[in-house]
Amino acid sequence: MELHIFLAVLVAALLHASWNLLVKLDLDRFLALLLISCVMGLMGVAMLAFFPWPKAESYPYLLASGLLHTGYNIFLARSYRTGDLSQVYPIARGTAPLLTFIGAWGLAGETVTGLGALGILLLVSGIWLTARPGAKTIRLDGLTLFFALGTSAFIAAYTLVDGFGARLSGSASAYAGMLFVLDGLFMVIAALVTRGPRAFAQVLPSWKSGVTGALLSAGAYWIVIWAMSLAPVAAVAALRETSILFVMLMSAYFLKEKVTGFRLLGATLIVLGAVALRLA
Template structure:
């Protein structure tokens, strides 16, 4: 993987970890994600004005991805309602790179070299080690685990869809902008059906943190979509999950969540996996 793509995806990982911390700290989880999606939709409109529109060939992909992102948001919000950030986040992100790797190979014959494959496996193993419970205060009931794993499935699905769609779009930036707009539209529909117009009155007082979260989230996934248009989808998908290192640090500092020996071992594997992907 080229150095500039490698560094850009690491930046995306930092941005992604930061907005997940914001969702966990401040707001009702669903309302936080709704607010972030709405602001990202406005950013998407600006992006569509600034860049040429994506080609029609990519339309089925960004529509499908928009729907998948709604499922991801719903499952993520439910996971965070009953689970700790440092527990839910690794599980939600941990299986997705492996699923993405298999799907990219099965659906498009996309492969990575031996070192790249080793890097993906090291990253997945490290992420799962960080998810290992090591303290009685860590809550991981069956429903939380179900929704965290379901979130992982949505991540893998929209990653594959967006990787292929961005390559067909003619402009990865325009594709990202269209996706952000559709994500906002679909989330607004879900909010109206499940919470009614009152949901939008509830999110207004938190517009500052919502704008910050949207900027972080949009920046993170914009970079990832761009990277997947240039590098193997599976490699990008795995490397962005180095965000778990940032989550571990942030959850320990800001949420006072315990970092166990297993999680430190997992962090080492994640770093080794990132190094292997850089060398591939």
């Protein structure tokens, strides 16, 4: 992976970690995701005013990705309802790179070097070690695990769709803008069906936090879409999950959370995995 792409994906991971650390919405998880998706949709409209529209060949990918992102939001909201953040987030994010790697190889024939495959496996192993709870009292029921792993499947699916769709679009930025619009539109429909019009009245008081979260989230995924149009999808998907390492470091520094030996080992594997992907 070329250095400028490698560094850009690390910036995307940092933006994603910052969003998870800094944005504290006084809403349930579904409404928080609705607010962020709506703001990102407006950002997408603005982006399409500056970039040429994506080529027609990418439209099926955009439609599929918009639906997959909505499924991801619904599954993530459900998993957070009964699961602990420190477990659900790493499970969802940590399983996705491996699924993406299998999908990119099996469905599209995308090849990854031996060193690149090693880097992906190191990253996934490190993420799961980092997610290991420090207290035996923390439990994850079967239904919550189902939705967390389902979230991971959605992440892998939309990553593959966006990786190949962006390459057909002619402009990764235009593809990202259109995707943000569709994501916002589908989330509005999902909110109307499941919560009714009152959902929008509930999110308005938190619009400032929503704008912050949308800027960080949109910036992170915009970079990722651009990177996947130039580099192997599986490698980018794995490298962006270094966000979990950033979350751990920020939590230890700002929130004074305890860093266990397993988390230090996991962090080391994540760093080694990132180095392997850079050298691949």
